Amino acid sequence: MSRRDHNGPGLSPAAGRIQVDAALLARLAARLTERDRWLLRLLHEHRVLTLPQLTQLAFPSPRAARHRMLMLYQHAVLDRFRPSLPIGSAPHHYLLGPAGAAVLSAEQGRDIGYRAEHVAALAHSAKLAHLVGANTVFTTLAAHARHTPGCELERWWSEHRCRQSWHGAVRPDGYGRWRDGGRGIDFFLEYDTGTEPLARVAAKLPSYQRLADSSGITDTAVVFVLPTAARERNLHALLRPGSVVPVATALTAGNPAAAVWLPVGGTTRLPLTALLPSPAPEPW
Incomplete structure (x- = not known):
């Protein structure tokens, strides 16, 4: 996913749009x-x-x-x-x-x-703000990796590709693999804009638990990004500890590469890779 700056040959400027031929x-x-x-x-x-x-x-x-x-x-x-x-x-x-x-x-x-x-x-x-917001989580990780040795966004899949890959069993807003130093983590992103009831947001988690049970892969985190601290607190009240997969939340304004992720049942915010107790194995 990483990209170095690339300055190649330019295109001639045009006053208006050029006809495609x-x-x-x-x-x-x-x-x-x-x-x-x-x-x-x-x-x-x-x-x-x-x-x-x-x-x-x-x-x-x-x-x-x-x-x-x-x-x-x-x-x-x-x-x-x-x-x-x-x-x-x-x-x-x-x-x-x-x-x-x-x-x-x-x-x-x-x-x-x-x-x-x-x-x-x-x-x-009406879904434009949601799509842009979800993409921002990944582009911010990519930007952090460009300027931080040892970090890389190794994988970034769209909602559409996720739906195809898991045959609709889960419908995340994105899937990624993030590496920071010697640790890596796979994660499903659920991006919340505050427009749907929190009970519906929380109801998305069981599908990830069923996928983990059926696949045997329990080390892919489910992360929720929320617009306000109050909404985050209220979601934690609905997401009880003990999930078969790691679950954490963060606020929209936070840098996803930093220690902004609050595990369900936890009191200390952690970096993304610290949501797993040990280095992750090979990705999906």
Whole structure:
């Protein structure tokens, strides 16, 4: 999952968006960098990433990210929108564009199923904040790893890939593998925006317990990220100690790479890898 900064050949700036045709795709084949293609694959899986998230993942500064993303947008490699807010302005949200989809389809030798209408649908989706928030947990880990020797986000799967991989037995908002020094941990993410009853949030845990029972794998943690301290306290009142899998919570504002995770039944916040009593074995 780790990425080094990569400064490759640029694309010529354009006043507006360029029409997608064979000539453009031929130019892109020569001019897209390794980093560009890596970001295209991420956007295909994770659907949308904001400019701050893209900066966390792959750029030395917001200015560098803004410059590169603008050129990729102008060349139809990416699409973007900026959701409206009651106060202030949101950052640009980037998605795969038609030229980027064509590049990935050629790379993979199949139609990846890009549809332009999905861009507008996501821009107005009630689930947008939830998706961006869940992605932020992973991009913050990746950013920490970029600047901290010995740390790496080794795996980051989307909700869609999780649903396919576990055949709907569990439906996390993401699955990851995090390594810090000599310790690693696999974890399922449940990202809470405060819009559903806590009883429904707590009711997600038994499916992870059933998966652990049926697979025999009990060392993958289930972590809940919540928007407020009060909601976290109330969830702990519902999540009783004794789960077959490690369970912990953290607040949205915390850095997931730090000691922000409060185990159910515990009183001390721990780093992510400390949620397991010993180094984790091989991942799923």
